[in-house]
Amino acid sequence: MSHSVPNAVVVRVPGKVNLQLSVGPKESDGFHGVVTVFQAISLFDDVTISRTEIGSGISVKISGDQSHGVPADETNLAVKAALIMCDTYDLPADLLIDIKKTIPVAGGMAGGSADAAATILALDHLYTLGLSRDEMHAVASKIGSDVPFLLGGGTAVGRGRGDEVTSALSRGTYHWVLALSSVGLSTPAVYNEIDRLREGLVVAPPHANEYLLQALLSSDSVAVGRALSNDLQAAACSLRPALRLILDVGEEYGALGSIISGSGPTVAFLVSDEEHALDLAVALTSSGVIGTVTRASGPVPGARVVEVR
Numbered sequence: 001m002s003h004s005v006p007n008a009v010v011v012r013v014p015g016k017v018n019l020q021l022s023v024g025p026k027e028s029d030g031f032h033g034v035v036t037v038f039q040a041i042s043l044f045d046d047v048t049i050s051r052t053e054i055g056s057g058i059s060v061k062i063s064g065d066q067s068h069g070v071p072a073d074e075t076n077l078a079v080k081a082a083l084i085m086c087d088t089y090d091l092p093a094d095l096l097i098d099i100k101k102t103i104p105v106a107g108g109m110a111g112g113s114a115d116a117a118a119t120i121l122a123l124d125h126l127y128t129l130g131l132s133r134d135e136m137h138a139v140a141s142k143i144g145s146d147v148p149f150l151l152g153g154g155t156a157v158g159r160g161r162g163d164e165v166t167s168a169l170s171r172g173t174y175h176w177v178l179a180l181s182s183v184g185l186s187t188p189a190v191y192n193e194i195d196r197l198r199e200g201l202v203v204a205p206p207h208a209n210e211y212l213l214q215a216l217l218s219s220d221s222v223a224v225g226r227a228l229s230n231d232l233q234a235a236a237c238s239l240r241p242a243l244r245l246i247l248d249v250g251e252e253y254g255a256l257g258s259i260i261s262g263s264g265p266t267v268a269f270l271v272s273d274e275e276h277a278l279d280l281a282v283a284l285t286s287s288g289v290i291g292t293v294t295r296a297s298g299p300v301p302g303a304r305v306v307e308v309r
């Protein structure tokens, strides 16, 4: 039996929304402990990794609707992931990374982290490493706090920096309408703003919202809508006051819940079904306060190989 060695691997990877994002006090190293409930949703990037000539190094090609502002150098999180993988497993760092982006950039949907997760899985297949889940997680958590979650996807609770991931039981499908902004928000700037808003306050350590987890377990989208919470929302709205108007439009048109995803500025509206999603999308578009509206559903699986050639 002959084993052909793949020349290229294509991995599809989703973005995420945070159904809960609770931010603890600032720690001595400047970071914050969080408890978050992630849901992977059906907006995907496709990352294709091909072998290239020996000595050619790593190059990056970016295409797709959301390619604006994505770096094509070693600051790209996919390149960072490739370099760590090559270093850890002694692989030849001669690769072309082709990223087709659909996940909004700097939108609080972890698009860069998604591409890093896709790269880890693609290299595992390209070089037939057969890494375990734990081995891939170990590389993932070196890159960023959202990367481990995007390897597995689905619904999960993230603790620590968000990188200590435990999967959570969730039944049913959740439908989302997403209001995208053309200008992103920087995650560090939003954390600085929450520190400023909390100055002088005693901040309790974060806990998972049991009411939310129970609602997910019983497929109760009305209860999930009520339980959505994000401690970064006030900070994102303080930096970008127009986000409040967008959140209000969703409420006015009967969304089950409205929330800023991660550090924003994407606003995610939970709706009851696809028809409701379409109605809200039309209302948001005609309100004039939003640039782009898109729809997605979740949970979906994390990074997966869709083609080997």
Ligand code: ATP
Residues within 6 Å of the ligand: 069, 070, 071, 075, 076, 077, 078, 099, 104, 105, 106, 107, 108, 109, 110, 111, 112, 113, 115, 116, 146, 184, 185, 187, 262, 263, 264
């Ligand atoms: P998070 O939800 O994890 O805070 P985000 O969705 O707000 O992330 P990203 O889309 O991951 O933000 O990108 C944030 C910044 O990271 C971008 O502005 C860009 O400069 C840089 N970046 C690095 N690699 C990538 C990538 N592969 N895709 C998108 N942005 C990337």
